[in-house]
Amino acid sequence: MQFKLVILDNAIHQLDSMEVKKLLNDLITVKQINFSKTSEHYISMDKHDMCGTHFLIYDVENFLSPNLVLAIRTTYRSRAKQYNLNLPFDIYYEYLDDFAKNEANKFIKQKGDLVDCNAWFVDPKYSKKNSGLDLSEIAYVGVCSYLLRQGYDHFVGCTNEKYKASRWLERVGEFPNNHMFFHPAVDCDHKLILMKSFSLSWLQKSFEKYEEIIEHCLEYRSEAAKVNLHQFLLDMFSNNAKRAA
Numbered sequence: 177m178q179f180k181l182v183i184l185d186n187a188i189h190q191l192d193s194m195e196v197k198k199l200l201n202d203l204i205t206v207k208q209i210n211f212s213k214t215s216e217h218y219i220s221m222d223k224h225d226m227c228g229t230h231f232l233i234y235d236v237e238n239f240l241s242p243n244l245v246l247a248i249r250t251t252y253r254s255r256a257k258q259y260n261l262n263l264p265f266d267i268y269y270e271y272l273d274d275f276a277k278n279e280a281n282k283f284i285k286q287k288g289d290l291v292d293c294n295a296w297f298v299d300p301k302y303s304k305k306n307s308g309l310d311l312s313e314i315a316y317v318g319v320c321s322y323l324l325r326q327g328y329d330h331f332v333g334c335t336n337e338k339y340k341a342s343r344w345l346e347r348v349g350e351f352p353n354n355h356m357f358f359h360p361a362v363d364c365d366h367k368l369i370l371m372k373s374f375s376l377s378w379l380q381k382s383f384e385k386y387e388e389i390i391e392h393c394l395e396y397r398s399e400a401a402k403v404n405l406h407q408f409l410l411d412m413f414s415n416n417a418k419r420a421a
Contacts (some may be wrong), residue, residue, distance in 0.1 A: 177307055180234045180242070181318055181393040183405075184253075188396035189228040196396055202244040202390035207297055223249055224251045224295075227259055231318045233311050235302065244310045248296040250319060250331060254289045259414070263292040265332045268359060268366070276355040276368055281334070283370045291323060293371075312344045317382045318405070320348065320374045321390075325401065325408045330362060333369040334359070342367045349374040374417065383409050 183197065190196040203225065220356070228251035234242040244304035256263055269280060284290055295395040296315075304310045323331065335341035345351065348371065383390060403411070 177238050177302075177309075178234045179245075179307075179309065179311070179389060181209065181314060181389050182234060183318060183322060183393060183395045183397075184230040184232065185397045186227055186229070186393070187396075190396060199396065200225070203232065203247055206244045206299075207247055207295065216378055222264070222295075223259065224249065224264065224292075225249065225254070225260055227261070229322065231315050231322070233315060242396055244297040244298065245302040245307075246254070246315055248293065248315050250291055250293045250323065251303060252289060252291055252328075263290065263332075264294045266367075268334055268357065268394060269361065270359040272355065272368060273357070276357065279352060280332070280368070281353065283330075283372070287330050289328075291328050291331040293319060293333040293369075295333075296333075297342070299366070309386075313347075313382055314386050316345070316348050316378060317390065318385060318393065320379055321383075321405055321409050321411065323410070324374065325403070325405065329399040331371045333368075333371070334366040335369060336362065336364060337367050338364040342369065345369060345371070347375065347378050349378075350418070374391045379409075380413050 184190075184199050184203075187196055187200055220239070228249045231250075232244055233246040236242045251263060253263060257384065269277065272280065296312075298312060302311055321332070323329070334357075335345065336359075340406050342353070346353075350372045351370050351410050353367075355370070356365055357368060359366040387406070390409065393405055395401060395405070
């Protein structure tokens with residue numbers, strides 16, 4: 177199997193691009209198919225699909241027909257406000273108990289412009305056992321490095337504990353591990369994720385494992401990045417090593 181990481185940011189400003197239209201079509205249809213496996217009544221498409229940042233992994237073994245097998249999305253409080261949108265976090269905040277709400281409020285006050293990380297799916301046929309790669313780890317390398325490049329050091333989210341999904345985030349960084357709530361939209365328990373910071377040691381080790389995929393990542397942005405993700409990480413790790421010397 178061969179895989180390609182693709183990042184799509186702020187699609188609403190790129191709708192004249194045929195490639196972006198194709199990515200959005202894949203995202204909307206494949207995500208719905210996968211989320212329906214959890215709840216047949218859940219509609220996964222929302223307005224943040226147009227203004228968020230999508231991290232997509234494609235199986236490109238058949239280059240004439242690439243297959244979307246993983247997606248996850250980040251969106252930002254500051255950008256959501258531009259479109260008069262609440263974050264997904266604002267919805268499930270109402271389901272939290274008082275203790276979790278208090279912890280979330282402290283987190284929001286500390287972090288400022290909140291980053292929401294959500295809408296994560298992996299095609300079960302592409303589990304690590306079947307694909308030979310930990311695709312979720314690759315996706316979170318993309319998420320964390322992209323956020324760091326943008327000047328963020330955190331995200332909020334929730335994980336479906338029917339699948340014990342929070343275990344995949346334990347290596348990514350630091351978050352309290354005891355805030356559970358029932359998510360009525362998908363009819364199962366979820367865990368609140370308040371990711372306070374990212375583990376740079378994990379990020380570097382994972383980058384070394386998947387450097388080729390990061391190096392050949394495709395980014396679709398309305399404004400070009402000053403430096404590509406691969407070079408950003410090389411520079412960051414080099415600077416960290418110099419400071420540690």
